[in-house]
Every structure is written in structure tokens, then in C-alpha cells.
Amino acid sequence: xxxxxxxxxxxxxxxxxxxSLLAQNITLSFENSQITNDxxxxxxxxxxxxxxxxxxxxxxxxxxxxxxTLAFGENVQAAGAITYERPLTSILGSQTVxxxxxxxxxxxxxxxxxxxxxxxxxxxxGAIGTNNIxxxxxxxxxxxxxxxxxxxxxxxxxxxDSNPAFNDQxxxxxxxxxxxGADCFTxxxxxxxxxxxxxxxxxxxxxxxxxxxxxxxWDNGAPxxxxxxxxxxxxxTATVGASIDACELTVNTGFALIIGDGGYxxxxxxxxxxxxxxxxxxxxxxxxxxxxxxxxxxxxxxxKTTPFLETxxxxxxxxxxxxxxxxxxxxxxxxxxxxxxxxFDPHPDIAAASPGAENFxxxxxxxxxxxxxxxxxxxxxxxxxxxxRVTTGTFDLDYTLGTLNSGTISYNVEFxxxxxxxxxxxxxxxxxxxxTDAFMAANTMIDVVYFWxxxxxxxxxxxxxxxxxxxxGDISSYSAGSGGLAAANGGATPGQFMAxxxxxxxxxxxxxxxxxxxxMRVTGPNDxxxxxxxxTSMQRDRIWLNITNDTYSLGSNILVAFVEGASxxxxxxxxxxxxxxxxxxxxxxxxxxELGIQGREAFSIEQEIQLGFSTQIAETxxxxxxxxxxxxxxxxxTNVYLQDKELNTFTNLSEENYSFTSVEGIQDNRFVLLFKxxxxxxxxxxxxxxxxxxxxVPATNTITLSNPQSLELKxxxxxxxxxxxxxxxxxxxTITEKTIDISGLNSAMYLLVIETTNSSITKRIIKK
Numbered sequence: 001x002x003x004x005x006x007x008x009x010x011x012x013x014x015x016x017x018x019x020s021l022l023a024q025n026i027t028l029s030f031e032n033s034q035i036t037n038d039x040x041x042x043x044x045x046x047x048x049x050x051x052x053x054x055x056x057x058x059x060x061x062x063x064x065x066x067x068x069t070l071a072f073g074e075n076v077q078a079a080g081a082i083t084y085e086r087p088l089t090s091i092l093g094s095q096t097v098x099x100x101x102x103x104x105x106x107x108x109x110x111x112x113x114x115x116x117x118x119x120x121x122x123x124x125x126g127a128i129g130t131n132n133i134x135x136x137x138x139x140x141x142x143x144x145x146x147x148x149x150x151x152x153x154x155x156x157x158x159x160x161d162s163n164p165a166f167n168d169q170x171x172x173x174x175x176x177x178x179x180x181g182a183d184c185f186t187x188x189x190x191x192x193x194x195x196x197x198x199x200x201x202x203x204x205x206x207x208x209x210x211x212x213x214x215x216x217x218w219d220n221g222a223p224x225x226x227x228x229x230x231x232x233x234x235x236x237t238a239t240v241g242a243s244i245d246a247c248e249l250t251v252n253t254g255f256a257l258i259i260g261d262g263g264y265x266x267x268x269x270x271x272x273x274x275x276x277x278x279x280x281x282x283x284x285x286x287x288x289x290x291x292x293x294x295x296x297x298x299x300x301x302x303x304k305t306t307p308f309l310e311t312x313x314x315x316x317x318x319x320x321x322x323x324x325x326x327x328x329x330x331x332x333x334x335x336x337x338x339x340x341x342x343x344f345d346p347h348p349d350i351a352a353a354s355p356g357a358e359n360f361x362x363x364x365x366x367x368x369x370x371x372x373x374x375x376x377x378x379x380x381x382x383x384x385x386x387x388x389r390v391t392t393g394t395f396d397l398d399y400t401l402g403t404l405n406s407g408t409i410s411y412n413v414e415f416x417x418x419x420x421x422x423x424x425x426x427x428x429x430x431x432x433x434x435x436t437d438a439f440m441a442a443n444t445m446i447d448v449v450y451f452w453x454x455x456x457x458x459x460x461x462x463x464x465x466x467x468x469x470x471x472x473g474d475i476s477s478y479s480a481g482s483g484g485l486a487a488a489n490g491g492a493t494p495g496q497f498m499a500x501x502x503x504x505x506x507x508x509x510x511x512x513x514x515x516x517x518x519x520m521r522v523t524g525p526n527d528x529x530x531x532x533x534x535x536t537s538m539q540r541d542r543i544w545l546n547i548t549n550d551t552y553s554l555g556s557n558i559l560v561a562f563v564e565g566a567s568x569x570x571x572x573x574x575x576x577x578x579x580x581x582x583x584x585x586x587x588x589x590x591x592x593x594e595l596g597i598q599g600r601e602a603f604s605i606e607q608e609i610q611l612g613f614s615t616q617i618a619e620t621x622x623x624x625x626x627x628x629x630x631x632x633x634x635x636x637x638t639n640v641y642l643q644d645k646e647l648n649t650f651t652n653l654s655e656e657n658y659s660f661t662s663v664e665g666i667q668d669n670r671f672v673l674l675f676k677x678x679x680x681x682x683x684x685x686x687x688x689x690x691x692x693x694x695x696x697v698p699a700t701n702t703i704t705l706s707n708p709q710s711l712e713l714k715x716x717x718x719x720x721x722x723x724x725x726x727x728x729x730x731x732x733x734t735i736t737e738k739t740i741d742i743s744g745l746n747s748a749m750y751l752l753v754i755e756t757t758n759s760s761i762t763k764r765i766i767k768k
């Protein structure tokens with residue numbers, strides 16, 4: 001078959017005239033590859049360009065193409081799946097005399113995956129005119145092949161046969177200028193010797209297929225991530241009932257694209273807005289490529305609607321627009337503040353009351369300052385959107401200045417050098433939610449993010465934020481490895497996804513740069529603005545406990561997450577220090593770390609979690625411990641028990657809450673969280689404990705603890721009737737007896753708690 005097609009040109013030339021060979025290079029290349037659709041079928045279309053290192057007038061010629069049969073099938077010429085088109089702008093289509101300069105046209109199929117094109121010269125060289133082949137690539141022909149599977153790579157390439165002579169099918173034009181036909185007898189053309197195959201440009205570019213919305217339908221089917229989408233009629237995701245996925249997108253002048261609540265626009269690359277793009281509250285715009293841009297030649301609005309706000313309620317917010325200003329979006333708001341990390345100095349009263357806790361309270365209240373002008377992408381701001389001190393309600397905030405943030409957004413994390421954990425206030429910079437796990441994975445300096453929600457009225461007596469002393473119990477947190485913990489004063493539990501416009505805090509232990517990237521953006525959910533909900537991103541057994549005081553409506557909660565890979569030591573990826581709230585419950589590690597979120601090894605019923613309790617309420621008060629939430633295939637199938645080691649009680653929290661009384665103080669060794677009924681497990685041991693006695697009763701200066709069975713003991717603690725520890729004694733070396741000095745105690749009744757390795761027993765003693 002090769003010789004047949006080679007001869008097809010050569011016969012024509014040799015009949016007319018003998019030819020010679022010209023040593024110059026011909027280069028073929030591709031340009032403008034694309035996918036088109038006629039309403040029924042997809043087609044691959046591409047321009048074939050020709051260039052030469054020496055100028056000449058093109059005569060007859062032939063070239064060969066290889067193609068991917070998975071995309072087009074076999075023998076495309078025989079199947080009628082290929083056309084060879086000569087646009088008026090091409091060399092073979094339009095010249096100075098006529099479009100018929102090259103009037104003979106043949107498509108041949110050589111093998112199942114190759115096709116050849118042959119054309120013959122009609123006019124003489126002089127009639128064609130000046131040189132039409134130069135060093136500048138020029139359009140030769142246009143090729144169009146029908147797909148059988150447009151998801152396949154077409155992989156079209158000029159054939160590079162092993163026989164160079166077979167591919168050298170290019171001839172200079174023949175004949176004199178005055179001859180009406182091609183006089184190749186007396187003025188023969190010359191065959192070009194060297195042909196350079198070049199596949200560059202044949203690959204499909206992004207967005208090879210285009211579809212246009214005309215206000216009622218897409219002219220080429222609904223777009224997807226490979227399709228260029230053009231909005232040439234109003235489109236509202238809420239009324240049309242469909243979000244948009246596209247390769248690139250353009251909104252034409254005079255038309256509006258509205259991304260409704262819960263809808264999204266997801267674009268791999270660039271967005272161009274000549275008309276209007278309106279992103280409504282909880283709508284999302286996502287761009288995938290980190291180099292993707294948004295050109296705003298029209299109007300772009302991103303609306304965020306606040307929850308119901310009282311007169312003094314506030315929010316921490318970020319901007320999704322490049323050039324938004326305080327005056328532009330919060331113009332009517334009465335207060336917008338920016339955080340100054342360098343001015344942060346932890347409040348000493350809070351540090352003294354809760355030395356093991358995280359402290360966000362500033363000593364002087366000067367770490368927030370009035371914000372004016374540009375809102376920096378990636379930064380968070382304290383915002384009171386109410387116009388005065390009377391108005392309440394929800395508020396629509398329209399971000400309109402500049403264009404949508406996209407790509408890498410950097411935030412310079414500051415460290416003031418005066419204490420560990422400098423607060424920095426950031427904000428989600430995109431018009432979509434971000435995956436908080438992905439954000440922290442990309443920023444290894446950040447293991448916990450904090451959300452400040454206005455849940456309680458500010459108190460002038462509490463040593464907290466700003467002159468109003470906002471309560472630290474209004475802060476919720478989210479740990480990368482373990483999950484979210486609701487604020488002590490209420491609100492929802494933060495989840496994996498952070499809504500657009502949401503501001504948050506981090507604690508920095510060193511200066512650095514935090515980055516946001518398009519890879520963190522998600523099309524939904526974008527409905528967690530300010531208040532958030534729990535979304536589990538991995539399989540974990542988790543339990544949240546509440547402690548509450550009804551008198552003052554105070555309390556806190558704790559999260560214990562059982563995660564494969566975690567341990568019982570402090571790990572910043574899984575563990576978070578507790579916040580310094582007036583009432584707090586927390587877990588305690590062996591190194592005495594006090595945690596609000598603790599990650600543990602994978603769940604087993606043998607595990608025990610030491611819990612601490614702290615209250616700053618001076619008088620005796622009643623407190624209740626309960627299960628807030630529990631999840632996980634293992635932990636939900638077992639009972640949860642709470643041991644009060646002071647009172648030697650066990651409570652099944654799966655069935656009932658536990659209440660107790662306490663005065664002001666810190667009790668780091670009172671409670672244990674269990675998943676096994678220690679009462680049943682230790683009944684036999686309890687019978688042995690009953691042999692332990694204390695004498696004399698009443699006593700004057702000393703008491704003697706008798707341990708006739710030499711049980712393994714840990715320590716003895718004497719409490720007064722208000723629950724305060726007055727004496728602690730190490731019993732680890734006790735065998736049968738231990739004398740305890742009580743001469744320093746006032747005359748009264750006391751409780752003596754004797755602890756073993758897995759239980760305890762309480763005895764009453766009287767000091768005369």
C-alpha cells in the first residue's frame with residue numbers, strides 16, 4: 001500500500017517531466033486543536049501548518065497522519081469519519097487567481113491507524129504568484145475526524161516512517177507564469193528532500209469543547225470539567241436546579257450568573273466576568289488550578305448573611321474579594337477591629353487561676369485596634385455589623401470590590417516573643433468553604449484553629465477581652481487529628497469544613513507564613529458560617545462530655561478521640577490544651593498537661609482517662625457531668641462510666657447524669673472515665689478492701705492504717721467536709737501498717753480516701 005500511494009504523486013510528475021531533488025527542510029506542525037459537536041457527534045479538529053527553511057511556491061504534495069484508534073476507530077477514511085478541509089485562509093484554499101490552484105484532492109487510508117492526504121497543482125507557478133511557503137508556519141489544510149470515544153486522547157501525529165523517501169512527498173510548483181495549466185513537461189517542479197515530522201500542537205488544550213447557555217438551555221450539552229462554559233443568558237442555580245462544573249467560564253455582557261444558596265460553580269481554570277456574577281449566602285465558587293484567575297470586567301458580588309445578632313454581638317470575618325475595604329462592605333457597621341499580635345500580653349489573673357490552660361485574654365485590651373481601608377485577604381477581623389447600639393437582627397454583607405480571591409493566599413504569622421502561643425487572627429479568603437484538615441496539613445505550624453462566637457453577654461468583672469471582658473467560654477476549637485470541641489458556653493461543634501467569610505484564630509509558637517491554596521477549596525457544605533456542625537472526616541471513636549452549673553449558667557466540655565496512631569502522651573496534632581474558662585473539665589496526662597481535646601490510641605474497654613475539674617465559683621455549688629455526644633462503631637456499643645474517686649462512686653453515664661458539689665478550687669485527681677464496670681470487676685477485691693481498718697476513732701494526734709492482707713496501696717488522702725484536701729500520704733511502700741500524723745488538723749470529722757491500683761475505699765475519721 002505504501003508504494004501505491006507513493007507512486008500516485010510520482011506517476012503524475014514523471015509523466016509530465018522528470019524531477020530532481022532539493023535539499024531543504026519542510027516542517028509540518030499542528031495548531032488550534034479542539035473538540036466540536038454538531039448536536040449529535042463529537043469531532044476532533046486541527047489545523048495543519050507548513051514551513052520551510054527556504055522560500056518556495058508549493059506544488060503537489062502528500063503527508064501522512066497516525067491516529068489513536070481508541071478515539072476514532074480503525075480505517076477512518078473507509079468509515080467516512082474524516083474530512084480534509086481547505087479554508088479560504090489556507091494555502092490550498094485561496095490564492096491570487098482562484099481557489100482552484102490545487103484542484104485535485106484525495107484522501108487515502110494506508111493502514112488501520114494511518115491516513116494520507118494528497119493534492120495536485122492546477123495552475124502554473126507564475127499564475128499562483130509569489131512564494132507561499134516561508135519560514136513562518138502557514139495554514140495548509142484543516143483536518144476533522146469524528147470521535148467514537150471523545151474521552152480518549154486523539155494522539156494525532158505526522159507519520160515518521162522508516163523510509164525517508166516515502167515521506168518526501170512535497171514538490172515545488174511547476175510551469176511558466178503565462179501557462180493556464182500546470183506545464184510540468186517543460187518546467188518541472190522539484191521534490192523537497194527532507195521532511196521533518198512534528199507532533200507539537202496536536203494535543204487537545206484545556207476546554208477543547210465549548211457550550212453556551214442561551215437563557216433556556218446549553219447548545220452543546222451541560223458543561224463538565226473539560227468544557228468551556230459561556231453564559232449568554234441569565235442563569236440561576238436555584239431556579240435552573242443545577243450547579244455548574246466547567247473547565248473555564250465566561251459570563252457575557254448583559255447577563256447574570258447567580259450561584260444560589262447551596263449551589264456552586266466549580267471551574268478548573270479561569271473565570272471571566274463581563275456581565276454579573278452574584279454569589280449568594282452559602283453559595284460557592286471553587287477554582288481548582290492554583291494558577292486560575294478571575295477577571296472582573298463587569299460586576300461580582302459575594303453576599304454573606306449573619307445569624308441573628310443582638311446589639312453587642314460580633315463576628316470574626318474574612319473577605320473573599322481582592323480589594324474589599326472596611327468602608328465598602330461594613331460601612332454601616334459600628335465597629336471593625338484588627339488584631340495586633342505584637343500587643344498581646346496574657347492576662348495574669350486568668351493565668352493564675354488556670355495555670356495549665358490556654359489563655360486568649362489580653363492584660364491591657366490593646367491588642368485590637370480600629371480597622372480602616374483594605375481588608376487583607378487571609379486576615380480575620382472583629383466585626384459588629386449593627387449600625388448602632390439598638391439594632392438587632394440579621395445583616396446582609398455584600399463584598400464587591402476587586403475580584404474573587406484565587407490561588408495561593410499567604411498570611412504572615414506573627415510571634416511577639418514574650419510568651420508561647422501568640423494569637424493570630426486569620427480568615428477564609430475564598431468564596432467557598434475550605435477543608436480545615438487540608439489547611440492544617442499544608443501548614444504544619446498549625447494544629448488547632450479557634451472560633452470566637454458571641455454566646456454570652458460581656459461581663460465587666462471577668463478578666464477577658466477588651467474593656468467589656470468577653471468570656472473565653474465563647475471560644476470553640478478544632479483539632480486536626482481529633483475533631484471539634486464546642487465552646488464552653490454553648491454553640492455548635494466545629495467540623496471539618498470552614499465556611500467562606502469565616503474568621504478564626506491560631507496560636508503561634510514561632511513566626512512563619514500560613515498559606516491558603518485552591519486545593520483546600522470545596523464545593524460544599526458552605527453552610528457553617530459562624531456556627532458550625534460536626535462532620536467526621538475519618539473513622540474515629542469519640543466521646544464529648546459536658547459539665548454544667550445551672551446557677552450561673554457556666555460549664556465546659558471535653559473531647560476524647562480514640563484514633564489509630566495517637567498515643568497517651570501530648571501530641572499537638574491530636575491534643576489541645578484546655579481553655580481557661582471559669583468552670584472547666586479536662587483530661588490529664590502523666591506529665592500533668594490539661595487537655596480540652598485528647599487523642600488516644602484506638603479504643604478498647606480497658607482504657608481509663610484521668611479527668612480534672614476546676615471552678616472559680618467561690619461558694620459551694622452543684623455541678624452535673626453528662627454525655628454531650630458519642631460516635632464510633634466501637635464506643636457506641638459499650639457503656640460509659642464515671643468514677644468519683646473522692647466519694648468512691650461509679651455512675652453509668654450511658655444511663656444517667658452525675659451530679660456533685662464543690663467549692664472553688666482545682667481537683668486534678670477526682671474523676672476517671674471508664675468503659676468497663678469496675679464495680680463488678682472489683683467485687684472480690686472490694687471484699688479484701690474491707691479488711692483495711694483505721695484506728696483509733698476518735699483520734700488525738702495520729703491514726704494508724706491497718707492492711708492485714710498486704711494489699712497494694714497507692715496513697716491516702718484526707719478531705720474536709722467541703723471537699724478540700726488537707727493531708728496526702730504516699731502508701732506505695734506500706735505493707736501491713738502506716739501511721740499518719742493528724743496533729744495539725746482542727747477538731748472535726750474528715751474523710752480518709754485510700755487508693756489502690758484500681759479502686760479506693762473511704763473511711764470516716766474524727767479528730768478530737
